Amino acid sequence: MPNGAWALGWMLAYWRNDPKVGDIVMIRLSGDRMMYLKRVLAVPGERAGFREGQLMVDGRPRPELYVRNGWGWNSEEVRLGPDQYLVAGDRRDMPMSSHAGGVVDRRRIAGRLWLWFGGGQ
């Protein structure tokens, strides 16, 4: 999604269901005006991390067809708690330290991306 684009989210998406792997979710900061948009990579109970840019879940590679030009991230693996999700953006052409990806609590997930429009490069 380009910078400056407008996004519409479906805020009731997780009223009765939980986020699934592959969903693009809206992550709430204080208030409801600014949110992060991230993809769910792993769900509660899974053990996940990165090895040479490859997402590893429970010891096996999990394919990510939406990622182009990955940086080759390497991280420790974490076991996700009952209300924790591993999330990251699809743009990985930067060091892991410069990217807002990682573990987020369920209560911060406000909804699912529905559609987006506009924005520049």
Next chain:
Amino acid sequence: MGAAAVVALAAAVGWWWRSGDEAHLRRRLLELAALAGKSGAEPWFESARRAEQIAAMFDEPFSFDPASEWTGAADSRSELKALILHARTRLRSLRVEVSGVETDVDAGRTAAVQRCAVAVEAVADGVSERQVREAELRWRKTREGWRIAEARAVDVIRPLAPATGG
């Protein structure tokens, strides 16, 4: 009946005082964001004046840790002034947008916690960068008024630790 009315009146006065504090602290936060902003080249004395004003909003000892690559941490006014001056010199422009301000003033009206979303857009060496973070400010009431005791970035998404071995 009379006692109930007194309790209700006391509660109403307490709420009114606290909401007054909340509005005041919200204004102070917006003032801080406006002071931090920079729209282009500025003379050194203007940078110094703004750094002085921002540092004066903090009450020593304090903790300032924005967890940003643009500026480091500080725990004294002189250190904070130096950090701000250094960052302002490096950056061509800086836009700070604050939203979603939530303020919780304690019952004694001597301390408050404020959370907000902050979008910072900086231009340095012709390169523009935007960061969005959640911030938490802890205020304390001093003889000079409300001052910041702690300002830090909140990790809404906790980063994974880099791999250490193998």
